[in-house]
Amino acid sequence: MSEQETSVALPDFAVGAINLASARLGARAIYATDQFFAPLARMLKDDSPVFLPGEYDEHGKWMDGWESRRKRVPGHDWAIIRLAMPGRIRGFDVDTSHFTGNYPPQCSIEGCYMESGDPDENADWQEVLAKCDLGPNSHHYFEMDQDTRQRVFTHLRVHIYPDGGIARLRAYGSAYFNWDKVGDGEEVDLAYIFGGTHALHWSDAHYGHPDRTLAPGRGVNMGDGWETARRRGPGHDWMILKLGHPGIIRRIVVDTAHFKGNFPDTCMLLGANLPEQNDVFSAEDLAASENWEPILEQTKLQADNIHEFSGASVNNIGPVTHVRLAIFPDGGISRLRLYGVKA
Numbered sequence: 460m461s462e463q464e465t466s467v468a469l470p471d472f473a474v475g476a477i478n479l480a481s482a483r484l485g486a487r488a489i490y491a492t493d494q495f496f497a498p499l500a501r502m503l504k505d506d507s508p509v510f511l512p513g514e515y516d517e518h519g520k521w522m523d524g525w526e527s528r529r530k531r532v533p534g535h536d537w538a539i540i541r542l543a544m545p546g547r548i549r550g551f552d553v554d555t556s557h558f559t560g561n562y563p564p565q566c567s568i569e570g571c572y573m574e575s576g577d578p579d580e581n582a583d584w585q586e587v588l589a590k591c592d593l594g595p596n597s598h599h600y601f602e603m604d605q606d607t608r609q610r611v612f613t614h615l616r617v618h619i620y621p622d623g624g625i626a627r628l629r630a631y632g633s634a635y636f637n638w639d640k641v642g643d644g645e646e647v648d649l650a651y652i653f654g655g656t657h658a659l660h661w662s663d664a665h666y667g668h669p670d671r672t673l674a675p676g677r678g679v680n681m682g683d684g685w686e687t688a689r690r691r692g693p694g695h696d697w698m699i700l701k702l703g704h705p706g707i708i709r710r711i712v713v714d715t716a717h718f719k720g721n722f723p724d725t726c727m728l729l730g731a732n733l734p735e736q737n738d739v740f741s742a743e744d745l746a747a748s749e750n751w752e753p754i755l756e757q758t759k760l761q762a763d764n765i766h767e768f769s770g771a772s773v774n775n776i777g778p779v780t781h782v783r784l785a786i787f788p789d790g791g792i793s794r795l796r797l798y799g800v801k802a
């Protein structure tokens with residue numbers, strides 16, 4: 460999620476969700492009937508859309524999103540995107556920020572599931588958002604019903620009627636991963652976002668959302684991580700993750716890549732086995748649980764460095780469903796990997 464999104468009040472359905480249409484996580488533009496003014500890929504960017512008053516290109520006004528030309532024939536425009544990972548969708552943000560005279564008056568969205576590859580003419584598209592009204596320069600939040608929330612999708616087809624531009628499409632939901640494919644005793648990253656792990660609560664995420672620490676690969680810059688504001692009072696910052704599957708953690712990687720003057724002085728990892736808990740319990744309830752046990756004791760960190768912990772430095776507390784990464788007193792973490800076996 461973008462820096463602005465960590466401070467913008469998101470709807471309830473987006474809290475604790477990930478953006479399955481995130482380019483940073485791997486979502487890709489596949490096809491558009493027309494993208495004359497602005498390419499489809501811009502609609503998937505993670506950062507908040509901008510407006511550059513004096514910026515024009517050979518097609519017209521430079522716009523930060525997907526924008527088709529003015530349609531002079533019957534019909535409407537549509538586009539296909541591949542989600543970053545198979546997932547279940549709780550709701551959308553159809554964001555027309557900065558599209559004031561060229562936004563589409565209406566849109567609708569379909570979804571489909573492909574075991575592999577991208578949709579062809581035989582794809583089984585299912586409507587997930589019926590035709591709805593859009594306005595200028597606004598976030599439009601649409602929550603899915605319970606039935607739609609259960610379905611797993613790999614691709615979306617976005618219809619705009621009849622033409623125009625959308626700055627960003629966010630598809631808030633959770634990753635779907637078939638844990639049956641993971642062998643007993645097979646070492647996996649239990650924190651990986653594609654495996655369904657996501658942040659439930661955090662003390663502060665002023666400069667970067669905690670889920671960024673779970674993304675694939677190494678951080679591309681300091682913005683590609685979890686970073687808190689400077690803590691001016693007592694205490695320390697923390698984030699709580701719900702693992703995609705219960706597991707036993709055996710090896711930990713804490714990566715402070717790009718954090719050179721703002722890495723945490725120390726960190727600590729705790730785990731808890733709370734199978735009865737779900738995503739909606741409060742941070743207070745969770746923090747109050749006596750089930751938290753240290754997996755990694757409070758440990759010194761260094762700037763811009765990959766820290767690996769294994770063997771005796773990693774306490775085997777048995778299966779955990781949730782982990783809590785505490786950083787002292789504040790700062791930024793680029794990636795967190797929790798290697799172990801599924802319980």
Ligand SMILES: NC(=O)NC(NC(N)=O)C(=O)[O-]
Nearest residue numbers: 496518519520521522529561
């Ligand atoms: N001023 C505009 O934005 N005009 C056109 N759009 C772009 N991007 O130039 C249009 O016709 O919608």
